[in-house]
Amino acid sequence: MNIPFLGLAGGLSRRIYAAFLIAAVVPTALAGAIGVYLSLTALKNETLRNLDQEVTVRSQGIGRFFEQLSSELLYLANTRGLVDLTAARQSGDKWLLDAATKRLERDYAALASLYPHIYQIRLLTALGDEWIRVDRKPAGVYVVPRSELQPKGDRYYFKDAMNAGVGQIYVSPLDLNVEFGQVEKPERPVIRVATPVVGTTGEKIGVLIINLHADILLEQIQQMADARQGTAYLLDNQGHYVSRSAGSSQGAFSMEPIERLLEIFPASITRNLAEHGVSPVLDDGWIVAHAPIDFAPQAIEETSRGRWRIALAFPERELFLAVVNLYLLYVVLLVALLITAIGGYALSRHLLRPLEALSRETDAIASGDFTRQVVPVGNDEIAALGTKFNSMARRLHESSLAINAHRERLEAEVRERTRELERERASLEAVIENTAEGILAIGRDGVIHLLNPAARGLFAQTTALPDIGSSIETYWPQWRAIATDASDGGLRCDVELKNQIVSLAVTPTTDGFIVVARDVSLERAILDERRELDRQMFQMEKLTTLGELAMGLAHEIGNPLAGMKAVAQAMQYEEDIPPDLIEALKRMESEIDRLSGFLRSFHGFAAPQAIQPEACKLELILEDVLFWTRKDARSQGIDFTLSGFGDLPPVAADPHQLKQVFLNLLVNAVHAMPSGGTVSLHAATKGKCACIDIRDTGVGMSVETQSRIFEPFFTTRREGTGLGLAIVRKIIEQHGGSIEVASQPGHGTCFTLTWPFAWR
Known part of the structure; x- marks a missing residue:
């Protein structure tokens, strides 16, 4: 509309x-x-007062009924007939017992006739057997014959009533009546009111129990629910409840745990009901009032749940529905608004x-017609606004003409500038296409937007060449980190790929990055080779200097040590030498021998003997070496395994130096396995050389240790000299072989030797 x-x-x-x-x-x-x-x-406020008053009056009425019933029960528990019955049972006189029993049956029948809500009156012995029972039937009060009486000693209410004090009233929870072990049909919810019965000497001889129809309570809460169009609740002292809604039929009887109220009410109202809080209470759209039921002054409480209570609840929105009935107020408001x-x-x-x-x-x-005018009428503010509008329209028309002329000049300039940009773009494209450097334009998301032929050549070794729209991370996985580092102001770095090294110059732009790339694999390889040669030259110079120093030390220290040993040995044969001094001389001789052995190691490293190679069977060499090492190895729980040596041809080696190589390597392997393990020796043919693996299951070595183990005087053992592996490598290299090491901490070490055969 x-x-x-x-x-x-x-x-x-x-x-x-x-x-x-x-x-x-x-x-x-x-x-x-x-x-x-x-x-x-x-x-x-009025509803809350009336609601609380109604619940209180109902609870008081129920309490008065139970108080009167409790008085009747206490009276029956102390009648003369009950005393006579007790005396007759003790005397064993059947005639007196029968007379006393019939008198009590008449008294109980009379009481059941006065109270229509009484369902049963029973007298139970101390063992729980029914002695007297009066039932209310539809036809009237009925005294149950002795032959139909039942044992009730296993029922909870009998045990709880027997535990009550003399003169106290026990009120059971609300439940269904059970006869002969089955729920009685039709279902009849009952409440049991009981008190202990005492004999002439004061001991408990049984229990007097009255079963009440629960209708006396359920009718009350049903009446409250109908009167207030809400829901009424009966809560017992065991934490259960039964509810009745307005207009509902009696239906099946069901006692629910009080925790189920959380499905209806908020937690605060449920807690208020469970903990006997204030009444009435209004919370979260509900109005609830509740009051306790005082059964009798002599009644006892069975649990910490407290007393029986009745409660009435209905939604707060009912109050608003009542206010909506103020039709006159709303009609007046509607007319005024209209x-x-x-x-x-x-x-x-x-x-x-x-x-x-x-x-x-x-x-x-607004649509572009600046020639329009209005006709002002009158002399008020709106007429003045019309005059100003006409003046504005004229100025807009003049400005429009000037703007159109200026726009035409600008369009001509734009066309000329566009032609210049096209020429510059063509020149730039020619430079990019023919430059030897790879040039790429990469977006912020890693997508390639431009790449020249030189850049495509960088990816020649990949299975699929990149193209516009491809992701650069497919070819350069490091790109995400490179882009992050280059975002602040550019970056120069190298990308190491599987078969090449690419040098990058990355420049950030508003849309992404411009990358200038160059393959520097050959340059890096040449540089690495040069560094390796420099390192080897430095190592050779260092070893030469160290050898000269070692020879000098061995010469200068060896002669004095020989003299000291001769003097020590001569003094041991002198007469009248104290035993302590002889022991000291022997220790000095032992230290001199140790220093001499250390100097021999120097000599072997600095000036090893000239090799005299001959054809050597590795299997025979290892037999000699293992003969000297197997005993110490077995004492530490270490085993040796050999494989592949029997099929190998002889190798060209000085047998003494070859034994020294294997002896040093096997001793190191034994020292690397303090907790025992296995040393595996495997041999195989590799071209014109024998390839021998010596693998242990010891503690392993770090990467830093592996890089230094062949350096002179480097050792990981406190008692080692650090010359064993340096001498091993020098012997192997003099024979034209090589040695490599592979190890991981905690996973053992493997030395791999290559040694030329004698006949190849």
Whole structure:
């Protein structure tokens, strides 16, 4: 529906109309809200008072009934007939026992006749056997014959009643009556009121129990629910409840745990009911009132749940439904609002009619027609607005003509500048296509937007060449980290791929990155080779200097040590030498031998003997070496395994130096396995050389240790000299072989030797 004034004057009509509505709605709505609030508050307070009063009156009425019934029960528990019955049972006189029993049956039948809610009256012995039982049947009160009496000693209510004190009243929870081990049909919810019965000497001889129809309580809560159109609840002292809603039939009887109320009420109301809180309470849209039931002053509480209670609850929204019935107030409000709306609409139309023409001309100017004018009527503010509008329209027309001329000049300049940019772009494309450097344009998301032929050549070793739209991370997995580092101001770095090294110069742009790439694999390989040669030259110079130093030390220290040993040995044969001094001389001789052995190691490293190679069977060499090492190895739980040596041809080696190589390697392997293990020796043919693996299951070595184990004087054992592996490598290299090591901490070590055969 199109309402004309709603689109006029830039919303001015709507504002004027809204002002009229607000002027009428605010006072009316405020007065109505105050009236509704006061009515709701008064109704709420009155409802709470009436609700609490009704629940209290109901609970008091139920309490008076139970108090009267308890008095009757206590009276029956202390009648003369019960005393006679006790005396007759003790005397064994059947005639007196039968007479006393019939007298009590008449008394119990008379009481059952006075109270229509009494379902059963029973006298149970101390063992729980029924002695007297009176039932209420539809036809009247009925005394059960002795032959139909039942044992009830296993029932909870009998045990609880027997535990009650003399003169106290026990009230059981609400449950269904059970006969002969089955729930009685039709189902009859009952409440049992009981008290202990004492004999002539004061001991408990049984229990007197009255079964009440639960209807006396259920009818009360049903009446409360119907009267208030809510839901009434009966809560027992065991934490269970039964409920009745307004207009509901009795239906099946069901006791629910009080925790199920959380499905109906908020936690605060459920907790208030469970903990006997204040009443009434209003929370989260519910009004709940509850009151305890005082059965009798002599009644006992069975659990920490407290006493029986009745409660009544209904939604708070019922109060608002009552307030809605104030039809007259709402009719007045509606009429006032309708009159205000009509008056506001008429006044806005009268005031804003001159603005309609101004709005139409404004739309025309907005569409590009600057020749439009309005005819001012009158001398008020709107007429002045029309005059100013005409002046504005003329200036806009003049400005439009000037803007069109300037636009034509700008378009000519743009066309000329575009042709220049096209020429520059063609030149730049030629440079990019023919440069030897790879150039790529990569977006922020890693997608390739440009790459020249040189850049495609960088990916020649990949299975699929990249193209526009490909992801650079497919070819350079490191790209994400490179882009992050280059975002702040550019980056120069190398990308190490599987078969090549690419040098990158990355420059960030607003849309991504410009990358200049170059394959530097050959340059890096040449540089690495040069560094390796420099390292080997330095190592050779260091070893030469170290050898000269070792020879000098061996010569300068060896001669004095020989003299010291000769003197020590001569002094041991002198007469009258104390035993302590002889022991000291022997220790000195032992230390001199140790230093001499150390100097021999120096000599072997600095100036090893000239090799005299001959054809050697590795299997025979290892037999000699293992003969000297196997005993110490077995004492530490270490085994040796050999494989592949029997099929190998002889190798060209000096047998003594070859034994020294294997002896040093096997001793190191034994020392690397303090907790025992296995040393595996495997041999195989590799071209013109024998390839021997010596693998242990010891502690292994770190990468740093592996890089230094062949250096002179480097050792990981406190008692080692650090020359064993240096001598081993020097012997192997003199024979034209090589040695490599592979190890991981905790996973053992493997030395791999290559040794040339004698006949190849």
